[in-house]
Amino acid sequence: PSALEAEQEAAVQRILSDGSWKISIPGATATNRDVSMLRPRQWMNDETITFYMTMINERSKKAAAERTAAKTPADRKKWGAFYRVHCFNSYFWAKLDTEGYQSVSRWTRRIDVFAQDLILIPCNLGNSHWTCAAINFRRKRVEYYDSMGGRNGRVVAALKDYLRRELKDKKKEGTVDVVPEEFGEYYGGEKSPQQRNGYDCGVFVCSTLEQLSRRDPHYPFDEDPEEEDEDEDSWEDDEGDDLGFNGHGNGGTAPSFSSGYQWNFSQDDMPYMRRRIIYEISQKGLLD
Template sequence: MMWNYLCRLYSNFMFWCLGVDRHKSIIKKRQQEIESFKAYSEKHSQINKEIRLQNLTDKVNRALQIKEQVIPVEEAEEELPELTAAQYKIIDNAFKGNPSEVLVRKFNLNITRRDLCTLAGLNWLNDEVINFYMNLIIERSKQSPDRPKTFAFNTFFYPKLLKDGPQGLRRWTKRVDLFEHDMICIPIHLGMHWCMAIIDFRDQSIRYYDSMGGSNDRCLRALKQYLEAEHLDKKKTPFDTSDFTLENVKDIPQQMNGSDCGMFSCTFAEYLTRDAKITFSQENMPYFRNKMVFEIVTGELLIK
């Protein structure tokens, strides 16, 4: 009995040993398969990476070739007039003192220190500052025969046009013939946002400039209808606008904050009314704010 028991015990032990060996062999085989698969995956991944890199390189090269063939070389940014230490002193003094003090009287407008402070930091421009600046643009066109002959409406024109229609604005042009001008600037106030519309009679266009990329077809149509009504009222003949281009201009500088819309609008007008390429950007706005303070205080634009 004891002998049989020992034999069974030995047999079971040997069977267990064989099982352990077989298990080790299976584990080793699986490890080899894993290592082999890992090596294959790494090689495959490297091949894919090289293919993607080559495809990207090919695309970039093709894009550069197309750009060289189709897109003209960009013009250098306009060199802006540098503000001197003496000019900066005038600018600094404009912000110091009684906010209610009138600093400038011109164009039947009074600009107070409080008005000028809307040009400081990231403040929103008010109507007085924008209207005064539009008058500076008009004055420059009168004094510079080589510049487009320009007229500008004030900031209250567009809201009244929408409210009362062209008939509500007939008296606004008693002393001016719009159709003798090359360009008309119309500041557009949308409650919390300033934009600029430009009528250019030279190429028969009405264009809308929004530094936040918006479109305003209603504005474009309203201005076209205003021109038709104004011509009929003042000239007593229909005005053919069938060839006019109405455009929401998109390829223009965009503001990177919520407060520089008025600055962008005025700067669009200043550039366009001297037929300058629009090359400024958001980073130029602190400079333009200081420049505008100096221009308003002295009563003339720096760029003649």
């Protein structure tokens, strides 16, 4: 869609006009001031991005529970549309970058990083630009996405080191099939959606990580990350370039960008996405 439904838009307008508006979920709080940063030409702040990451986490948890309880193929297909993911909040990268692994080692005391398909990380670069990264266990690589086309090897190297330290800190040797030293690197660059201004980067981060958390619902969910279909054709465009988005599990070849699958947003969608995120925050959950 290019716009919210009339009732949804009315709710957004009420929120923006109510200076006392505030909402909380476990792990995140947003106020009128925070969501007002989603007005046109504003830079999203930490609170709204953290709220959005928390909603992705909650959807992932719900999907896992619903898959377990699913009794029909339709339900399995519906809830198989989402990966097992954990999104760190907007402060994780800054903490890891400036203070090192020990400063964030306790952040996962209740989370098994290695049981996830992906770990998703919003990155605030010097309070001047939002980018994002993913530790992709299915593809065994660290991915970096920048809506201004940048490549940041420092972020990728730090996340590889984080993975190595997390493994040593949380797991006994040989208990998981993860070798951080063998993880590759992927830079989305200009293959991922790109902004055409200086203020939409936070919205691009939310949209990018939300899409990375989902799979193509036309393909069955594979419970075992180690059994990911490695058909390279499904990962390449017409020129053989790796596209970095996994839209499938076992049971078929995923459509590549060249055969119909593509990122589901662009710069043109940013006005809508800003209003949509406000509405989703107000509902404490992501729209379908």
